Amino acid sequence: EAQVTQNPRYLITVTGKKLTVTCSQNMNHEYMSWYRQDPGLGLRQIYYSMNVEVTDKGDVPEGYKVSRKEKRNFPLILESPSPNQTSLYFCASSLYGAGEKLFFGSGTQLSVL
């Protein structure tokens, strides 16, 4: 089944404890992206990748890192999480770019205490 797999689904952590949210797609998509969703603000892009080893900042990249060493994986890294990073996170992918149909992972609800 074609899908974007995101893990974990829920995560509670404390300030400063490094964490990684994994994202993997099995559709051979070139484009992958991370979003956070907060009430009243809609989805905001954190980072995106047009292909392997090509990543770029979105609208809200501060406090996040990403890597794209393989086409299928695009992990999101929070080196030192803070409470303002408490949010619902979505990974998404599409064949070539953001202008095409985006396939989303099921989301990660992160709480930073």
Added chain:
Amino acid sequence: RKEVEQDPGPFNVPEGATVAFNCTYSNSASQSFFWYRQDCRKEPKLLMSVYSSGNEDGRFTAQLNRASQYISLLIRDSKLSDSATYLCVVNPFEGSARQLTFGSGTQLTVLP
């Protein structure tokens, strides 16, 4: 001014009703437009793209008005299963497909 603005609602309509949402965008160079549907706390899913000439998919009709910089979504014969948040999505950059801008969504509840 937000780049993409939607009335958050909620829109509460009876089953069978026709309901319409509008979404305005600020960048006149925006190239592509979409409506996504999101059920509560779940991942967004593409409902339909919006084409310049307008397009229809079953009970759903999308329109684009470039002069006034808005897109619309019309749902006819509403079903209970249409209850969701509808996200207006715009590709704001000419010649680029790197980023999209999402509206904050319009909440629809279809009542029995």
